[in-house]
Amino acid sequence: MAYDSDLSFVYFGPTKVVFGGGSSTSELESEISSLGCSRAIVVTDQGIIKAGLSENIIKTLGDKCVGVFSDVPQDTGIDVVNRGAAFAGEKGADIVISIGGGSVIDTAKGMCILLTEGGSLADYEGIQLLTRPQTPHIVIPTTAGTGSEVTWIAVIYDKEKGQKILIVESHNAPRVAILDPQLTIGLPPLLTASTGMDAMTHAIEAMTSIQREPLSDAMALHAIRLLSTWLPECLKDGRDLKARGQVQLAATMAGWAFGNALVGLVHAMAQSVGAVARVPHGVACGILLPWCMDFNLSDGEPETIAIYATVAEALGLSARGDDPGSSAAAAVKGSFDLLEEIGHPMKLSEFGVTEEHITEAADLSMADGAIINNIRYVSEKDEVLDIYRRAL
Amino acid sequence: MEAYKAFTQEWMDAWKEKIAGSKEYREIAKDWEGSVSITVNADPSKNIPQTVYMFTDYWHGDVNEFVICDAAKAQSAKFIMTGDYARWKQVAKKELDATKALMQGKLKLKGDLTYVVRNIKTVNKVIDLLTEVDTIFPDDV
Numbered sequence: 001m002a003y004d005s006d007l008s009f010v011y012f013g014p015t016k017v018v019f020g021g022g023s024s025t026s027e028l029e030s031e032i033s034s035l036g037c038s039r040a041i042v043v044t045d046q047g048i049i050k051a052g053l054s055e056n057i058i059k060t061l062g063d064k065c066v067g068v069f070s071d072v073p074q075d076t077g078i079d080v081v082n083r084g085a086a087f088a089g090e091k092g093a094d095i096v097i098s099i100g101g102g103s104v105i106d107t108a109k110g111m112c113i114l115l116t117e118g119g120s121l122a123d124y125e126g127i128q129l130l131t132r133p134q135t136p137h138i139v140i141p142t143t144a145g146t147g148s149e150v151t152w153i154a155v156i157y158d159k160e161k162g163q164k165i166l167i168v169e170s171h172n173a174p175r176v177a178i179l180d181p182q183l184t185i186g187l188p189p190l191l192t193a194s195t196g197m198d199a200m201t202h203a204i205e206a207m208t209s210i211q212r213e214p215l216s217d218a219m220a221l222h223a224i225r226l227l228s229t230w231l232p233e234c235l236k237d238g239r240d241l242k243a244r245g246q247v248q249l250a251a252t253m254a255g256w257a258f259g260n261a262l263v264g265l266v267h268a269m270a271q272s273v274g275a276v277a278r279v280p281h282g283v284a285c286g287i288l289l290p291w292c293m294d295f296n297l298s299d300g301e302p303e304t305i306a307i308y309a310t311v312a313e314a315l316g317l318s319a320r321g322d323d324p325g326s327s328a329a330a331a332v333k334g335s336f337d338l339l340e341e342i343g344h345p346m347k348l349s350e351f352g353v354t355e356e357h358i359t360e361a362a363d364l365s366m367a368d369g370a371i372i373n374n375i376r377y378v379s380e381k382d383e384v385l386d387i388y389r390r391a392l
Numbered sequence: 393m394e395a396y397k398a399f400t401q402e403w404m405d406a407w408k409e410k411i412a413g414s415k416e417y418r419e420i421a422k423d424w425e426g427s428v429s430i431t432v433n434a435d436p437s438k439n440i441p442q443t444v445y446m447f448t449d450y451w452h453g454d455v456n457e458f459v460i461c462d463a464a465k466a467q468s469a470k471f472i473m474t475g476d477y478a479r480w481k482q483v484a485k486k487e488l489d490a491t492k493a494l495m496q497g498k499l500k501l502k503g504d505l506t507y508v509v510r511n512i513k514t515v516n517k518v519i520d521l522l523t524e525v526d527t528i529f530p531d532d533v
């Protein structure tokens with residue numbers, strides 16, 4: 001139990017956060033110097049370059065930038081990381097700067113390991129195998145959702161095995177995350193809404209994980225507050241720098257929350273329907289979140305009711321001292337309402353998901369690692385299938 | 393019930409017997425393929441003078457080799473788990489959740505993490521069954 005007398009846990013979040021409009025150019029050099037580095041390799045992708053997001057940053061670096069590796073696809077792979085690391089090694093890089101979303105950041109995380117340890121990334125599949133700090137990594141995210149800028153997990157595709165591998169290394173957590181809201185103002189509405197809901201799901205699921213603890217709860221609760229207030233504002237006006245900044249901070253807080261407490265049923269189901277029907281991760285999380293909350297709540301467990309009542313407070317839907325049952329129900333309804341307010345898709349079928357897809361996805365969900373952290377124990381595939389059907 | 397000294401072949405035999413005799417294990421582990429080695433780092437202060445290597449092998453609900461081994465054999469396993477004695481003792485007594493221990497770096501795992509996570513129920517069942525073996529820990533003697 002998260003708040004019982006036998007509470008014992010480790011909270012880990014070593015990444016320094018530098019926040020502010022324009023910080024990706026104004027603060028970068030001094031952050032590199034304070035890490036004792038001078039030869040930066042920039043990791044990014046073609047989309048970011050075309051959108052003009054990396055240009056000023058690279059210009060600012062001047063001759064501190066020894067090379068740009070931009071050959072990063074949507075879902076990065078071991079071969080990509082190996083190539084990137086070889087390139088960075090040839091250039092004599094002593095620090096990695098990633099500018100982009102999840103795939104770029106994970107590529108850079110993998111490169112940091114190879115620059116320090118050598119070999120191929122396939123040698124490092126596993127958890128906590130490293131015994132010393134890795135090549136410094138500064139992350140400059142261009143989306144607001146994954147939280148990857150503060151987590152120490154990298155997901156990399158292994159072509160030979162035909163599956164994704166996980167590399168979990170606390171010695172490889174990014175040293176610095178530079179959050180510059182100006183880089184997210186160009187995000188289109190659907191991407192803004194869905195990445196925001198990914199962050200919201202990280203926060204709410206961290207609170208209903210069996211691994212939850214008070215520090216991750218604190219991060220999650222404030223992330224929920226900020227997202228419920230500022231995500232709708234980002235959708236009203238994508239150029240609202242204040243709103244963009246608050247959402248970016250919320251995504252980072254949610255990253256700390258789930259990096260420590262992990263995620264649950266929504267992620268198990270979102271990852272599975274993503275694998276089967278290629279529904280984008282954030283979209284699947286957003287659609288499934290309220291339905292899974294409803295499922296978690298429906299067994300009447302007082303602990304779940306109490307948690308969701310706290311979530312309702314953070315969503316601004318109830319006050320301390322209100323009836324917990326009604327507050328918890330308000331949190332579920334509030335999540336549906338938020339989707340509507342931000343124009344987020346409401347049904348999986350909008351993304352071509354069929355009954356066949358969800359039958360297959362329900363099987364995968366039961367075998368997904370995230371499902372075991374869920375506050376309500378899921379014992380039957382039919383329970384998952386039923387949630388999918390409601391969201392179809 | 394007879395008690396066994398931890399990290400001896402007799403203790404491993406008793407553990408193997410518990411697993412092999414569990415119908416529930418057979419059902420949960422019906423898809424599991426492959427070996428897991430357990431390395432307990434030496435800790436002379438806790439009466440572990442030398443690093444202990446164990447090799448355990450599982451196949452679709454069957455339990456195969458279950459032996460104390462050398463470093464080379466431990467390295468050959470599909471999954472290699474390593475940790476300090478104090479952590480393993482906590483895990484064996486169910487005072488520490490194995491998933492948590494891995495995430496927090498209290499134990500290390502080399503191998504396909506997604507496979508382990510997917511089959512975490514099997515892993516937990518094997519640990520559950522270990523708690524049923526009456527164990528004498530080296531630092532409790």
Ligand SMILES: [Fe+2]
Pocket residue numbers: 146198201202267281285
């Ligand atoms: Fe997510």
